[in-house]
Amino acid sequence: MQEFDLIKKYFSQLTKKNKYALNLNDDIFFDKSKNLAVSIDTYVEGVHFVNFKKPGLVIKKILRSSISDLICKGVNPKYYFISGSGNKKSFSRLNLKKISNSLKQEQNKYSILLCGGDTVFSNKLSFTITCIGFSSKIILRNKVKINDDIYVTGCLGDSYVGLKILKKQINVNKYQKRYFINRYYHPELHIRLTKKLLSFANSSIDLSDGLIGDLEKLINKQKLSYKLILSDIPISKNLNKLIKFKRFKKIDFLSQGDDYQILFTASPKKSRIIFKISKSLGIKISKIGKIQSYSQKPQIIDEKGKKISVKNKGYYHSF
Numbered sequence: 001m002q003e004f005d006l007i008k009k010y011f012s013q014l015t016k017k018n019k020y021a022l023n024l025n026d027d028i029f030f031d032k033s034k035n036l037a038v039s040i041d042t043y044v045e046g047v048h049f050v051n052f053k054k055p056g057l058v059i060k061k062i063l064r065s066s067i068s069d070l071i072c073k074g075v076n077p078k079y080y081f082i083s084g085s086g087n088k089k090s091f092s093r094l095n096l097k098k099i100s101n102s103l104k105q106e107q108n109k110y111s112i113l114l115c116g117g118d119t120v121f122s123n124k125l126s127f128t129i130t131c132i133g134f135s136s137k138i139i140l141r142n143k144v145k146i147n148d149d150i151y152v153t154g155c156l157g158d159s160y161v162g163l164k165i166l167k168k169q170i171n172v173n174k175y176q177k178r179y180f181i182n183r184y185y186h187p188e189l190h191i192r193l194t195k196k197l198l199s200f201a202n203s204s205i206d207l208s209d210g211l212i213g214d215l216e217k218l219i220n221k222q223k224l225s226y227k228l229i230l231s232d233i234p235i236s237k238n239l240n241k242l243i244k245f246k247r248f249k250k251i252d253f254l255s256q257g258d259d260y261q262i263l264f265t266a267s268p269k270k271s272r273i274i275f276k277i278s279k280s281l282g283i284k285i286s287k288i289g290k291i292q293s294y295s296q297k298p299q300i301i302d303e304k305g306k307k308i309s310v311k312n313k314g315y316y317h318s319f
Contacts, residue, residue, distance in 0.1 A: 001319050004217075025220065026141045027069040027205065037133045039069035045125040050166050052090050052125055056098035057185040059127070063106050064187045065208060066129040068260045071191055072206040073140075074198040075133035079115045082129050085122035110191060139264070142220050143203040148265035150226060150289040151274065153190050155236040156211060156261065157253035158183035172242065179238050187260035190283050197264065200274055204264035210255035210314020214263055216298075219291070227299045228289035230308065251300070251308060257315045265291055 001009075007024050015021035020031040029038040043062045045052055052058055067077040082103075084091070107113060115132075162184025164170040165177055172180065197204060205218045211233070215226060233254055235243075243250055266274060271287065278285040302308050 003319070006319055022140070028073055028075075028138070030073075030138050032136065035134045035136050037070055037073065037075045037135055037138060038130065039066065040128065040130045041066045041069065042126060042128045050163070052095070054185070055090075055095040056102040059099045059102045060106055061185050061187065062127050063103065063129060064189055065258075065260055066131050067110060067112065068187065068189055068206040068208070070131055070133045071189055071194050072197075072204050072262045072264075073135075073138040074194055074201070074204070075135040075138055076191065076194050077110060077112050077131045077133045079113050079132040080129055081115050081117045082127060083118040083120070084125075084127045085120040086125045087121060087123050090125045091119070110189070137198055139197055139201045139204040141203055141205060141218050142222055144219050144222055144224055144265045144291050145202055145267065146224060146291055146293060147268065148202055148291040149268055149271060149287050150215070150228065150263070150265050150291060151285055151287055152207070152211070152234065152261055152263050153193065153283060153285050154188050154259070154261040155234045155239070155284065156207070156259050157235050157239050157256070159187065159258040159260075160253055160256035161239060161242065163256075163258065170246075176238060176242065183236075184258065187258070189260065190262060190281075192281050193262070193277070193283050196277050196281070197262070200266045200270040200277075201264040202266055204262060207259040207261045207263050208257060210257040210312070211259075211263070212255040212300075212310050213257075213314025216313070218263060218265070223294040225292050225294050225296050225298050226289055227292050227296070227301065230300055230302045232286060232288045234284060234286045234288075251302075251310060252312075255310060255312060255314045 012024050015024055020029055022030060027039055043049060049058050049061065070077045103114065158180055161170065162180040165172060165180055166184065203218055205214050207214050230251060235250065239253065274285060300308050300310060
């Protein structure tokens, strides 16, 4: 059973009298009357991060991926709670000092404050982070409109290469190793774009599980489809060089997850303002496709104008 089937079958019914839970069909809880937005995520060693050899970097990645849930909704994160389960090795004095220092750096970077949490002894290392922000409005899933343009911030695929390097599944030179591993541990969050999103995005999501999978989650129950242009999907110069040198396929790097860029849709009428904001903030925003009628099957078009298929749409938790 996949994650969303599990939620729908066993937990969605528990929120029928709670409209702020958004039918458990979005990334966050939102109470408009209190301007309150809340997200929660759990991260397990071996599932969400390879190991804990670099605790300071791991905790940065975890916190950034957590606040990403609010940022993509047009909400600035303000407070966070962190709980961890681990043993004497994972929570050694040295590791705890590294964790504390990294959290301090991230608090200064994103203007967020630690408010509490919990610690539990366990031989299985995990962290759970709850993030809180305040806003009178958010950008929901399931609000995609036909003929909307599809946009994504930044570049995709670098984090996946970093993961492959950490798992020793790909060989690269020293510069590439340093670059891609850094992109894995330090997701690029566009917090300056947060409030601007509210002025043009119809629907949005952060790319945690992969481009195609997350786009389908964004559309979700709506009777709509999509068309993506492969050449318009942004990748970094470093990844482009690697793909050419290794003779990889670009499509294989676009839906592997851990990008934490913002995927959103907007009316074609908003294109001018979107690119104006992109330029003024110095944030890369790329138009990568179009929302289309449900009668048309999802399409990804390559450089030669041919439809291509995707073997892996993204990461899914299965139970």
